[in-house]
Amino acid sequence: MSVTGRSRKQIILKEAARLFREKGYLASTLRELARRAGVQGGSIYHHFSSKQEILFVLMDNTMNDMIERLSTSIAELDSPLARLRHAIRLHIEYHIIGPDETYITEDELRNLESENYRRIIVQRDHYQQIFEEIIAEGKACLNWQVSDVKLLARAIIQMCAGVTRWYKPNDKFSIDEIAEQYFSLLLNGLKERGAEEKQTQPL
Amino acid sequence: MSVTGRSRKQIILKEAARLFREKGYLASTLRELARRAGVQGGSIYHHFSSKQEILFVLMDNTMNDMIERLSTSIAELDSPLARLRHAIRLHIEYHIIGPDETYITEDELRNLESENYRRIIVQRDHYQQIFEEIIAEGKACLNWQVSDVKLLARAIIQMCAGVTRWYKPNDKFSIDEIAEQYFSLLLNGLKERGAEEKQTQPL
DNA sequence: GCTAACCTAACAAACGTTAGATTTGCCATG
DNA sequence: CATGGCAAATCTAACGTTTGTTAGGTTAGC
Structure with a gap:
């Protein structure tokens, strides 16, 4: 959409897709998702409610x-x-x-x-x-x-x-x-x- | 195999199959499996190592x-x-x-x-x-x-x-x-x- | 009376989630 | 151009729950 690279929210979504595919949804951890998205664990909750x-x-x-x-x-x-x-x-x-x-x-x-x-x-x-x-x-x-x-x-x-x-x-x-x-x-x-x-x- | 009904081990296996199919392996709890098999949580480990x-x-x-x-x-x-x-x-x-x-x-x-x-x-x-x-x-x-x-x-x-x-x-x-x-x-x-x-x- | 079967109670780790503090980016105002 | 302020973004640290697993005691059957 915008010219300014992906937003962090989009990065999280993209990394979530990779992680969920690799390990499955249940086996995936929000902490690891955060790590891959270059962010700290709790920060994800600023973009998603769960x-x-x-x-x-x-x-x-x-x-x-x-x-x-x-x-x-x-x-x-x-x-x-x-x-x-x-x-x-x-x-x-x-x-x-x-x-x-x-x-x-x-x-x-x-x-x-x-x-x-x-x-x-x-x-x-x-x-x-x-x-x-x-x-x-x-x-x-x-x-x-x-x-x-x-x-x-x-x-x-x-x-x-x-x-x-x-x-x-x-x-x-x-x-x-x-x-x-x-x-x-x-x-x-x-x-x-x-x-x-x-x-x-x-x- | 034997004439004497299913052994508890076989019951656990059967109930595990039902539970895993219903909820998936990761979402299934050993405590619930135990409950369905009519046994207490820890008892499963007498029949299986994990x-x-x-x-x-x-x-x-x-x-x-x-x-x-x-x-x-x-x-x-x-x-x-x-x-x-x-x-x-x-x-x-x-x-x-x-x-x-x-x-x-x-x-x-x-x-x-x-x-x-x-x-x-x-x-x-x-x-x-x-x-x-x-x-x-x-x-x-x-x-x-x-x-x-x-x-x-x-x-x-x-x-x-x-x-x-x-x-x-x-x-x-x-x-x-x-x-x-x-x-x-x-x-x-x-x-x-x-x-x-x-x-x-x-x- | 011995062994297999089972129960009870707990532990340590990991998890999703939350609250509060801190930083960053931006924009209006002087 | 500097600056103050505000909101979004992020971090930190923790809580409460659940989970697989274990250790030790208890019961039941041959």
């Missing part, structure tokens, strides 16, 4: 950001195909090279107090809904084989977010390559195109 | 169980198709109706101390390898379109495990239905069978 508020502000900002960036960027694309590909690409990017904040958004839901939890869930549902709309459109326009839109949206989101659980920097694949393989898998499945339709035996 | 050991024993037992049940049950099936379907079914089942222990196995890895962590990771890799073998076999025998076996195995595992993050009892779908839809999606993808091969534009 440790919980830091987590909430972090997740709230990030969720708003994710939703806005996703919805505006797919608005420019004209086919459900291109939109789904882009959404997958962006979702994976969010959870890997993306700021630490997006990682936390997935993992620390459990540690939100009830009111905060409710508010973040609303946003998460909103985010998921964007995927649902893409899928519904593909079903209507491109005749995608989808038995349940919501179930599929969840499956895709979880599959992509799950990348965080195994991806390490310097992996043999780049983000783009992973995204492309996931997209291709979802679109085409495992079976070879044009192969004989072997009746799959039930059981 | 809180950490409870978590490890829990995950270790569960991992061994999951690996054994998966590998013996797919050994009876004769096609990669049937094996993949069964593996998906079992993996989803593990993470929903399955004992609380399997849930924890996914979620509490971060809270294992380094040596324990290393040992559980070995088992997790072993579990994943079973999926990789099924996929490799399908690629060789049924000409599945797979560009990277390991990547695909991870995608499947994460997608299925992710069910825990949204599934609630009394959901409109049963475990079987979810598993079948996931399996069908993986096999066939979104595109309609026999549809024209529209060249997907790179971009």
Whole structure:
């Protein structure tokens, strides 16, 4: 926003994101957060009213950001195909090279107090809904084989977010390559195109 | 094992699984665990040397169980198709109706101390390898379109495990239905069978 | 009567949080 | 330009609670 470097409050938020990602919210100490932010323990309370508020502000900002960036960027694309590909690409990017904040958004839901939890869930549902709309459109326009839109949206989101659980920097694949393989898998499945339709035996 | 009901040690383990799943490992208190197990706080240390050991024993037992049940049950099936379907079914089942222990196995890895962590990771890799073998076999025998076996195995595992993050009892779908839809999606993808091969534009 | 199982009571450390003192940056005023 | 003052920012030091853990005594079962 301002030209004058980050404010201390923003520094604290950024360091909190790194710390929470590294150790988890509960295992993170305000004293260590203060140390990393170059400040004394009690000083944090001048910017935030509690440790919980830091987590909430972090997740709230990030969720708003994710939703806005996703919805505006797919608005420019004209086919459900291109939109789904882009959404997958962006979702994976969010959870890997993306700021630490997006990682936390997935993992620390459990540690939100009830009111905060409710508010973040609303946003998460909103985010998921964007995927649902893409899928519904593909079903209507491109005749995608989808038995349940919501179930599929969840499956895709979880599959992509799950990348965080195994991806390490310097992996043999780049983000783009992973995204492309996931997209291709979802679109085409495992079976070879044009192969004989072997009746799959039930059981 | 024995006919004489569960031993107290087993009760503690079972209650620990429930508690850890409900509140998470770090947020769970040994005093509350003791209360639920019908025992006084300090008594737990007669059965376990630390809180950490409870978590490890829990995950270790569960991992061994999951690996054994998966590998013996797919050994009876004769096609990669049937094996993949069964593996998906079992993996989803593990993470929903399955004992609380399997849930924890996914979620509490971060809270294992380094040596324990290393040992559980070995088992997790072993579990994943079973999926990789099924996929490799399908690629060789049924000409599945797979560009990277390991990547695909991870995608499947994460997608299925992710069910825990949204599934609630009394959901409109049963475990079987979810598993079948996931399996069908993986096999066939979104595109309609026999549809024209529209060249997907790179971009 | 011995051993495993369990209880009681406490300790030391770490934590989130708070209150009060101190410093810093800024701006109006002389 | 200097200066006084005010509010925001930060520091210091502590409090009260909770936590994992431990030591020693007590009970129960074979």
